[in-house]
Amino acid sequence: KWEDPGADPMPLNGFLSRNDQSSMLIGLEPEKLPAAMRDRFGPTGPFDRYDLDRGSIGLRFARLWTGNAAGIGMRPNREWTPWDDTPIIGFCRKLGFRYLALQEGGFAPFDPQLVRTPVLCAEAVLVVHESRLNDLRPWLH
Numbered sequence: 850k851w852e853d854p855g856a857d858p859m860p861l862n863g864f865l866s867r868n869d870q871s872s873m874l875i876g877l878e879p880e881k882l883p884a885a886m887r888d889r890f891g892p893t894g895p896f897d898r899y900d901l902d903r904g905s906i907g908l909r910f911a912r913l914w915t916g917n918a919a920g921i922g923m924r925p926n927r928e929w930t931p932w933d934d935t936p937i938i939g940f941c942r943k944l945g946f947r948y949l950a951l952q953e954g955g956f957a958p959f960d961p962q963l964v965r966t967p968v969l970c971a972e973a974v975l976v977v978h979e980s981r982l983n984d985l986r987p988w989l990h
Contacts, residue, residue, distance in 0.1 A: 872900040873975075874909050875922045883973045886922055886951055889988045895981075896920060910937050913976065914944055920981070923974040925951070928967050935963045941976060949975045955990035 873896040879887055896919055902909050912918045938961050941948070950959035950972035959974060977985060 872896060872898050872918050873920045873922050874900050874902050874912060874918045875924075881924065882922060883925060883951060885955075886973050886975070889956075894988050895985055906933050906937065910940070910976075913946070914940065920975055920977040923970075923976070925971055925973040927970050929961070929964050929970050930967045931964050934961070935965075938963055945979045946976055947979050947982065949977070949989065951975070 875882065878901065879899045899922075900918060902912070909921060913921050938948075948959040948961055949956040951974070952972065956975060959972065961970070961974075
């Protein structure tokens with residue numbers, strides 16, 4: 850058996866110090882992010898820069914999981930697919946990453962479902978490791 854049901858989620862131990870893990874990966878230009886996300890998490894917020902990455906979503910999340918980025922911002926009205934998003938959601942859950950959806954008044958916990966057919970996700974979503982939630986609280990509401 851590969852997993853220990855009593856084990857804690859893997860802590861964020863990347864190759865960079867936590868202070869250097871300050872970028873938010875996005876797949877589109879920052880000006881195309883919802884203003885509420887852009888305003889909260891821009892250079893004056895907890896992420897000092899956006900890192901535009903138009904590569905595959907799998908590679909983007911691999912950078913997050915290995916500690917080479919602090920978070921991933923996902924645009925609203927994005928199609929979630931079983932071949933891309935289902936494995937990513939599963940890995941994120943096992944590794945202690947949390948999904949937060951932008952709603953009126955701020956970000957709220959979001960538990961994405963494992964999809965079997967493509968579905969549209971209407972919300973803008975932020976994905977960060979649970980160890981960063983306390984640091985992000987002032988910007989979430």
